[in-house]
Amino acid sequence: MTENNGSLPAPAPEMPEWEKRFRAPRVSLPDWAEDAPDRALFVSNATGTYELYAWDRASGAQRQATDRQNGTTDGVLSPDGESIWWFSDSDGDEFGVWMRQPFGGRPDGVADEPAAPGLAPSYPAGLALGRDGTAVVGRSTDEDGSSLHVVRPGEAPVEIYRHRESAGVGDLSYDGSLLAIEHTEHGDAMHSAVRVLRLDGSVVAELDDTEGGTRELGLEVLGFAPVAGDSRLLIRHQRRGRWEPIVWDPLTGEQTELAIELPGDVNAEWYADGSGLLVAHSFEARGELWRYDFAEQALTKVETPAGTVSGATARPDGTVEYLWSSAARPPVVRSTAGGVVLDPPGMKAPASVPVEDAWVEGPGGRVHALVQRPAGEGPFPTVFEIHGGPTWHDSDAFAAGPAAWVDHGYAVVRVNYRGSTGYGRAWTDALKHRIGLIELEDIAAVREWAVTSGLADPAKLVLAGGSWGGYLTLLGLGVQPEAWAVGLAAVPVADYVTAYHDEMEALKAMDRTLLGGTPEEVPERFEASSPLTYVDAVRAPVYISAGVNDPRCPIRQVENYVDRLAARGATHEVYRYDAGHGSLVVEERIKQVQLELDFAAKHLG
Numbered sequence: 001m002t003e004n005n006g007s008l009p010a011p012a013p014e015m016p017e018w019e020k021r022f023r024a025p026r027v028s029l030p031d032w033a034e035d036a037p038d039r040a041l042f043v044s045n046a047t048g049t050y051e052l053y054a055w056d057r058a059s060g061a062q063r064q065a066t067d068r069q070n071g072t073t074d075g076v077l078s079p080d081g082e083s084i085w086w087f088s089d090s091d092g093d094e095f096g097v098w099m100r101q102p103f104g105g106r107p108d109g110v111a112d113e114p115a116a117p118g119l120a121p122s123y124p125a126g127l128a129l130g131r132d133g134t135a136v137v138g139r140s141t142d143e144d145g146s147s148l149h150v151v152r153p154g155e156a157p158v159e160i161y162r163h164r165e166s167a168g169v170g171d172l173s174y175d176g177s178l179l180a181i182e183h184t185e186h187g188d189a190m191h192s193a194v195r196v197l198r199l200d201g202s203v204v205a206e207l208d209d210t211e212g213g214t215r216e217l218g219l220e221v222l223g224f225a226p227v228a229g230d231s232r233l234l235i236r237h238q239r240r241g242r243w244e245p246i247v248w249d250p251l252t253g254e255q256t257e258l259a260i261e262l263p264g265d266v267n268a269e270w271y272a273d274g275s276g277l278l279v280a281h282s283f284e285a286r287g288e289l290w291r292y293d294f295a296e297q298a299l300t301k302v303e304t305p306a307g308t309v310s311g312a313t314a315r316p317d318g319t320v321e322y323l324w325s326s327a328a329r330p331p332v333v334r335s336t337a338g339g340v341v342l343d344p345p346g347m348k349a350p351a352s353v354p355v356e357d358a359w360v361e362g363p364g365g366r367v368h369a370l371v372q373r374p375a376g377e378g379p380f381p382t383v384f385e386i387h388g389g390p391t392w393h394d395s396d397a398f399a400a401g402p403a404a405w406v407d408h409g410y411a412v413v414r415v416n417y418r419g420s421t422g423y424g425r426a427w428t429d430a431l432k433h434r435i436g437l438i439e440l441e442d443i444a445a446v447r448e449w450a451v452t453s454g455l456a457d458p459a460k461l462v463l464a465g466g467s468w469g470g471y472l473t474l475l476g477l478g479v480q481p482e483a484w485a486v487g488l489a490a491v492p493v494a495d496y497v498t499a500y501h502d503e504m505e506a507l508k509a510m511d512r513t514l515l516g517g518t519p520e521e522v523p524e525r526f527e528a529s530s531p532l533t534y535v536d537a538v539r540a541p542v543y544i545s546a547g548v549n550d551p552r553c554p555i556r557q558v559e560n561y562v563d564r565l566a567a568r569g570a571t572h573e574v575y576r577y578d579a580g581h582g583s584l585v586v587e588e589r590i591k592q593v594q595l596e597l598d599f600a601a602k603h604l605g
Contacts, residue, residue, distance in 0.1 A: 010333050017350045021330070022590050023048075025344035029311035029323040030055060034226060034272075035131070036081030037316050039103055041065070043073050046344055049586040052086055054103055055342070062562070063079035065104055067535060071584025074124065077103070079131045085115050087124055092580025093549040094504070096121050098137065116151045120333045123504050123551070126169025130176035134199070136155055136160075138169040138181075144503045148181065160201035166509045170194070170221025174228050178204060178250065180221045180235075186213030189509040190391070190429070194219045194235055196250040203249035209237060216429050227274040232256075234268060234277070238425045243267065245277065255577055259297050260290075265422055268289055268292070272316040278302070280312055282422050284357070285370060285395040289322060302336060308397035325398035327355040327372060352403035355396050362445040364418050364438070369446045369457065370394055372402060372412045380411040381460035381604055382450060384443060388467030390419040404593055408601075410462070411455055417442035435514050436475045436529040443476065447483060460604050463540075464596070466490035467553065467581065470544075471531065474561065477542060478534025486603050487542045488596045491581050494544075494561035496530035502554035532557075535564045541571040543599040545592055547579045573599060 005123035015023075030040040038058040044049055052065040052075040065084055066072040074087035082103055089096035100115035116137050120198050125146055127139030138178040140146050144495065146167035149157040163185050179199060182192040186208070193208035209217035222234040224243060231251045236243050245268040247256040250467045260266055264283030271278060271291070279290040279299065287309040289302035307326030321341050325331035330349035333341040358369040376379060383405045387394045394414040401413040416423065417439040419431030431438055443463075450456035463473045463484040470492030479489040493499045497519045500511050512518060527533050542565060546558045555576070565572045575595055583589055 016407070018400070018593070019409045019590055020347060021349045021352070021400035021403055022586055022593070023131055024330070024347045024349035026331060026349075027053075027333060027342050027344050029313065029321065030342060031077060032057075032078045032313070032315070033081030036079075037272075039077060039081030041075050041077050041084060042342065043075075044344060045584075045586050046346070048305075048586045050586075052084065054084060054105070056103075063158065065101065065105070069585075070579050073584065076129060076453065076514060078129050078133075085127065085129065085135075086112075089580075091549045091578060092583070094551050094580060095123055098124075098127065113514060116149070116157055117155045119151070121150060123506065124468060125167065125506075126181075128169050128172040128179065130172050132176055133172075133215050134172075134176055136179055136199075138167070138199070140166070140168075140505055142420055145505060146183075148179075151223065160197065160199065160503075165189070171223045171233075173224040173231060174226060178224065178231060180224065180233055180250075182219070182221055184509065185511070186210050188213050188216065189506075189513040191218035191238075192220065194233075194248075196222055196233065207235070207248060216425075223270060225274045226270050226272055227362065230274055234270060236267065237290075240544050241425050242582050243421075243425075245279075250565075258292060259425065260292060260299060262290070262299075264424075269312075269314065271314045271318065278312055278314040278320060279361060280309060282395075284368060285355075285393065285416065285422065287395065289336060291320075306396075308395045310397060318400060324468065327370070327396050327398060327402075328352055330398045349398075349400070351407055352398070358446070360446050360449045362418075362442045365427070367418075367442045367446055368416045368423065369449075370396065370414045370416075371450075372406050372454070374409045374411060376409075377457050378411065379451075379457040380409065380455065381600075382411040382413060382456035382464070383391040383462040383464050383600075384413050384415065386417075386439075386443065386463070386465030386469035386472045387420070388465065388469045389421070390417075390435075390439065390468045391421050391428060392468075393420040393422040395422075401593060404597065406513055410600075411450075413450055413456070415443050415446045429545075432514065433516055434528070436472060436531075437479065439472055440476050440479055442559060444480060444483065445474070447543055462486045462488060462600055462604075464488035464490075465492075467492070470553070474531035474542070474544075475529070475534065476536045478531055479537075481537050483540045484540045486490050486600050487540050488599065489542065490545045490592070491550055491554050493531070495532040495557035496526050497532075498557035498560055499553060500526070502556055504551040508554060532561055532564065537562060538565070538567060538570060541573075541599070541603040543573050543575075543596060545575040545577065545595070547581060547583070549577055549580045552581045571603070 025046040028043040030042040033039045040055040049191045050071040054065045055062045088099045098115040099112040121137035125140045128136045135151040145164040148161040151157045165184045165185035179197045196204040220236040225232040267280040277292040290299045310323045312322035319337040323453040355370040360367045385508040393416045412482040453457045470489035473489040517523045
């Protein structure tokens with residue numbers, strides 16, 4: 001052992017592997033301008049905050065397009081690649097306006113300009129940019145509901161649609177004469193209808209698989225054909241019990257079913273010449289790619305490694321670029337032409353451990369869980385990391401948060417409970433009226449399996465999650481108080497009635513669908529599904545983190561829950577930070593994970 005006599009500074013401690021996974025630069029799948037495919041836009045955390053970057057692929061030049069304290073991720077390239085539209089909110093509150101800048105940037109000291117002057121701030125509800133400079137901007141406000149506005153260069157915005165229920169911009173046709181929108185005028189926020197309009201607001205055609213809200217069948221706009229003179233619209237439907245694409249011509253009414261007989265959910269986008277579709281297939285927490293050829297009416301596999309494809313795009317030359325990862329391997333943007341498309345410089349994220357699949361019989365059918373084990377023999381202290389959404393699912397994809405727990409000796413279990421996507425329409429739509437309680441039944445079944453199989457130490461079980469996962473954490477601590485040793489809830493719903501009244505309008509609509517009405521109309525359902533109802537039963541130490549500008553899980557309802565914990569002296573800690581529904585700042589994310597690790601270690605011993 002050597003001593004430091006003061007003449008030399010002590011060596012800096014080695015950065016832990018878990019922290020490197022957060023700090024390592026990442027990039028999103030680059031989006032490219034339809035008529036200028038060498039101009040691209042992507043998101044990266046290279047500076048320590050997630051921001052938009054412009055990339056001239058011909059020259060290789062890259063530049064940071066946005067630079068804001070709390071980050072920027074919402075951006076769109078114009079079809080000619082000449083301009084970048086990006087959404088400007090205040091400190092993560094998701095309420096703001098679209099701004100615009102030239103692709104090449106502005107001179108120092110020259111600020112970006114409002115892209116749609118005359119439109120007041122709002123929550124975004126879609127954006128479509130036309131080839132002639134016309135834009136269609138979707139807006140949502142608590143006061144007025146949803147509205148759509150046509151913005152032409154040099155002219156005042158013109159409102160062409162308004163409704164109290166949720167609606168949003170889908171896509172503009174190649175020639176800019178047709179606009180596809182999604183709407184929920186029938187009142188079911190989980191199952192949209194599709195309408196095609198002229199830009200004067202007149203209706204061209206309508207598809208409503210809900211039949212006026214009487215059937216739980218949704219539609220989703222995927223995009224118009226990217227070819228001049230082609231009015232075909234690619235949409236997704238649920239008519240066969242899962243999401244899959246169909247081609248609809250709103251001018252003729254013709255619907256073309258596709259011979260895509262794959263299990264699980266199917267998404268798609270057009271190849272640039274309109275001759276085929278790039279098909280993204282998701283099944284049992286893994287993803288893969290296919291090409292569907294219209295002439296042959298056949299599928300051809302696009303080879304990708306086993307894992308998850310988080311995004312993919314077909315380039316004009318027919319090659320496919322895709323963002324891939326697995327639980328063990330960090331994300332990378334690859335091309336079927338070979339090699340890595342976009343490799344950020346600097347530190348590389350360390351690998352983690354692969355996931356194992358567990359299928360557990362639950363009260364509503366088999367529940368799929370993904371398990372990561374640390375080194376050594378179990379039973380392990382175990383974190384049940386519950387995903388948000390609820391219409392989402394955990395997959396075999398790289399995630400720095402779960403990997404951090406594994407590094408610290410915890411097993412991690414992620415549960416795709418009823419309400420999750422990726423397992424068919426019936427599984428997703430099972431989440432009605434008894435929300436929260438349904439998911440917890442599935443989580444309880446997987447918990448029992450984890451303990452009886454020898455994976456998990458029953459005395460050291462942590463229930464954790466963010467957003468809807470944070471909601472399920474607080475609800476689970478009150479409904480299942482004997483089951484959990486520690487709870488970690490990030491940006492949660494804690495007091496459902498107050499959350500409903502304070503949240504953004506689109507989420508109010510979702511809650512009315514999930515619970516069957518407002519708190520005034522179905523008070524017993526809101527009470528049964530609210531963590532605040534069960535707060536006095538909570539026994540486990542609780543850690544809560546919340547963004548003070550969060551429009552989705554607003555801070556007031558979190559404070560109501562915390563006040564009830566404090567009133568009875570329950571063990572808890574609260575961390576409030578100046579952002580919205582999560583943070584785009586890497587340092588902040590690391591701080592929050594460290595606080596959770598420390599809290600769990602302190603209370604598990």
